[in-house]
Amino acid sequence: MPTVLESMLMSGFMRQAALAGLLASLACGIMGAYVVIRRISFIAGGISHAVLAGMGCAVFFHGSPLWGAAISAVLVALVIGWLHQRTRESEDTLIASVWTVGMAVGVLFIYKTPGYAADLFSYIFGNILLVSGADLKAMAAFDVFILVSVFAFYRRFMAVCYDEEFARIQGVSTRAVYMFLLCLVALTVVLLVQVVGVILAMALLTIPAAIASRWTTSLSGMMALATVLGALFTLLGLAIAYPLDLPAGATVVLIAGAFYIFFALGRLSQR
Amino acid sequence: MIEIEHLGFSYGDQPVLEDVCIRVEPGDFVGLIGPNGGGKTTLLKLILGLLQPREGRIRVFGVAPTPGSTRVGWVPQHHETPEHFPVSAQEVVMMGLLGCGRRFGPFGRGERGQARAILERLGIGELAGRRMDGLSGGQRQRVLIGRALVSRPELLLLDEPTANVDPKAEGEILDLLKDLGREVTILMVSHDLGFVSAHVNRVACVNVHLACHTTAGLTGEVIENTYRRKLDLVIHDHGASPH
Numbered sequence: 001m002p003t004v005l006e007s008m009l010m011s012g013f014m015r016q017a018a019l020a021g022l023l024a025s026l027a028c029g030i031m032g033a034y035v036v037i038r039r040i041s042f043i044a045g046g047i048s049h050a051v052l053a054g055m056g057c058a059v060f061f062h063g064s065p066l067w068g069a070a071i072s073a074v075l076v077a078l079v080i081g082w083l084h085q086r087t088r089e090s091e092d093t094l095i096a097s098v099w100t101v102g103m104a105v106g107v108l109f110i111y112k113t114p115g116y117a118a119d120l121f122s123y124i125f126g127n128i129l130l131v132s133g134a135d136l137k138a139m140a141a142f143d144v145f146i147l148v149s150v151f152a153f154y155r156r157f158m159a160v161c162y163d164e165e166f167a168r169i170q171g172v173s174t175r176a177v178y179m180f181l182l183c184l185v186a187l188t189v190v191l192l193v194q195v196v197g198v199i200l201a202m203a204l205l206t207i208p209a210a211i212a213s214r215w216t217t218s219l220s221g222m223m224a225l226a227t228v229l230g231a232l233f234t235l236l237g238l239a240i241a242y243p244l245d246l247p248a249g250a251t252v253v254l255i256a257g258a259f260y261i262f263f264a265l266g267r268l269s270q271r
Numbered sequence: 272m273i274e275i276e277h278l279g280f281s282y283g284d285q286p287v288l289e290d291v292c293i294r295v296e297p298g299d300f301v302g303l304i305g306p307n308g309g310g311k312t313t314l315l316k317l318i319l320g321l322l323q324p325r326e327g328r329i330r331v332f333g334v335a336p337t338p339g340s341t342r343v344g345w346v347p348q349h350h351e352t353p354e355h356f357p358v359s360a361q362e363v364v365m366m367g368l369l370g371c372g373r374r375f376g377p378f379g380r381g382e383r384g385q386a387r388a389i390l391e392r393l394g395i396g397e398l399a400g401r402r403m404d405g406l407s408g409g410q411r412q413r414v415l416i417g418r419a420l421v422s423r424p425e426l427l428l429l430d431e432p433t434a435n436v437d438p439k440a441e442g443e444i445l446d447l448l449k450d451l452g453r454e455v456t457i458l459m460v461s462h463d464l465g466f467v468s469a470h471v472n473r474v475a476c477v478n479v480h481l482a483c484h485t486t487a488g489l490t491g492e493v494i495e496n497t498y499r500r501k502l503d504l505v506i507h508d509h510g511a512s513p514h
Contacts, residue, residue: 037356154377159366161348162358166418169319170370171339213355217402218379222357 013129014242020131020232021252023139024192024204029227030146031188032180032209033219038161042204043080043182046095048189048198050076050102052123056109066076066194068103076102080093081179111156135195148222149184157181158197158219200249204230207256211263233259272297272332272426272456275319279326280313286473287313291327291481297425301458302451302471309478311460312348315428318458341370344419344455348430352403352411359408360414361386361399389417393447402431409440412424416447420455427451429459445470 035044054072055065076098083094108122150157159167160177168174192201208229209222216222237252273295280288287310295301317321317329320336329335332342343369352358364386365378371435372382393413404412417472419427432448433441441463447455449470456467459471477483 020358037353039353040498055412096302124433151377152375155369155375158362159369162353162356162363162366163347165321166347166350166366167369168347169321169338169343170341170367171337172369192405210355213357217400218357218362 013131014130014238016133016136017128017238017248018235020128020195021238022231023136023143024196024201025037025208025230025234026143027139027146027188027192028201028204028230029089029208029212029225030150030223031185032205032226032230033212033223034157034161035185035205036209036213037219037222038181040182041202042092042095043077044185044189044205046080046099046102046203047073047076047186048193048201049099051190051193052106053102053109054106054130055123056106056113060113062108066190069190069193070187072102073190073207074183076240077182081182084135084178096113100173123193124197124199126193126195126200128248128252130194130198131195132199139191139195142187147179148154148183153177153180154220154232156235166183169198196252200253203256205254207260208233211260214267229259230256273362273458274330275318276329277327278314278317278324278329278400279416280310280317280322280324286479288317288477288481291477293475293481293483295426295456297456300457300471301457301459301473301475302466303475304462304464305477311477312325312430314352314481315345315430315458315460319343338373339370339417341422342425344422344424344427346412346415346419346427346429346432348432348460350411353401356404358403359400360390360395360403360410360417363414364389364417364421365401367421371422372429385421386417389421390414391482393417393420395450407436407440409436409444410435412440412444413447416444420451425455426458427459429457429508431460431462433461433463 035041051069053074054066054068054070054075057063057072058065067151080091082096084091091114148174156167156177159170159172160174160181164178165173166176167256189205192204196204198243208226211229212222212225216225233256234252237255240246240255241248241251273293275293278291279286279386280287303314305311313322317324318331318336320338322333331340335379336343348465360384361377365382368378368382368385373379387396387399390399393416395410395413395417397416398406398410403414406414412435414430416429419429429448433444436444445463445466448459449456451457452470461471473483
């Protein structure tokens with residue numbers, strides 16, 4: 001393995017890919033902790049797929065797909081958050097609707113935009129091997145933004161995730177805090193979808209945090225462990241994909257899934 | 272401390288509370304009893320400012336209640352720690368400090384110390400670093416009492432704090448509340464008539480209407496009347512259903 005790693009890191013694009021994976025792992029480790037404890041992975045899934053509408057719309061009108069995705073993600077997050085507070089019962093149906101309608105709108109726009117259809121594949125699986133220097137800078141900047149936001153709102157996010165009613169009694173504007181949290185999750189998803197594709201984004205957001213939740217006694221510990229696990233899965237996935245010439249996004253997801261099943265089975269056998 | 276005059280509240284067309292009047296003075300230990308659905312929890316939520324009265328008025332410490340008062344502590348009936356949520360008992364207690372001190376950033380050393388002191392006082396200092404979902408029902412309920420007390424409230428509201436714990440833990444928690452009652456004013460929903468009549472100095476029977484008694488006035492007849500009104504309502508409903 002060391003020789004594979006060495007030759008990997010010798011090649012420029014693999015180094016870029018590894019760096020992108022590490023930056024993605026940090027964003028996912030932190031926001032994934034909230035996604036797992038607040039049980040909003042379905043919302044994150046809905047947002048990540050509904051952004052196709054914004055991306056499609058943006059390319060149709062010759063805009064930037066990244067901005068299209070970012071704007072649509074925040075809109076979807078606000079709509080879902082608003083619906084969550086109004087109609088609690090049918091939340092999952094609403095998310096499924098937003099999820100599928102968003103994708104359908106995106107597909108229509110992409111169909112009507114000549115020459116863009118090929119990029120649909122990169123939306124799904126990403127192109128971590130083709131990450132540009134500008135992408136890396138954007139990811140690093142976003143990681144800093146997440147770190148600052150989560151540091152500032154640490155106690156509020158935790159209280160709203162733990163016991164929303166109790167937080168409200170203490171005068172926390174729980175709706176606004178929850179909306180802000182959803183928007184941060186949405187932006188994390190958008191940035192990751194651009195770089196690593198929707199499947200890897202969802203996997204990195206949920207699997208490391210789910211494993212980490214069992215092994216820590218604090219939220220910050222969960223974030224740190226999830227980040228380390230995410231980085232481990234990404235590097236292992238790249239190390240396997242590189243010599244065998246496999247799509248890196250898929251191998252990373254499979255590594256993460258294998259770890260998850262291993263830990264889940266380990267827990268089952270303990271009972 | 273609490274003044275409620277002619278309070279009325281309803282969910283839609285269904286009246287939950289009607290013409291409720293009660294005064295709670297500093298040092299009181301008031302037990303709220305009544306049948307399920309009789310409006311006990313709704314009354315507490317009105318006092319907390321989570322709900323707004325439809326009629327009448329509520330004053331807590333002389334003002335209309337709004338969320339965010341550090342003078343009121345709240346212990347919910349039952350709070351299940353969400354699965355997959357790694358949080359220690361100490362951190363849960365610190366979440367009772369959101370209304371005071373710094374608003375942003377992680378919790379600091381001073382707040383950890385306050386939480387630790389409360390846990391020690393409740394006799395569960397050794398649990399501070401343990402994960403919430405690994406504690407027993409009684410231990411968890413004590414931690415939630417600690418979360419309500421850490422902001423040093425003058426008024427403590429509890430909604431059936433022993434509804435989901437085993438009898439031994441229930442006895443311990445009730446003893447604890449008896450001690451606490453010497454320092455803070457307590458308004459507690461309870462289903463335990465034995466405890467209520469032994470340790471509480473006033474009893475409020477809530478079933479849409481509210482009747483307040485001193486503990487000595489709590490006779491079998493009073494209790495029966497409180498619970499029976501609900502029964503009448505049910506019979507009435509049955510009578511109406513053939514239409």
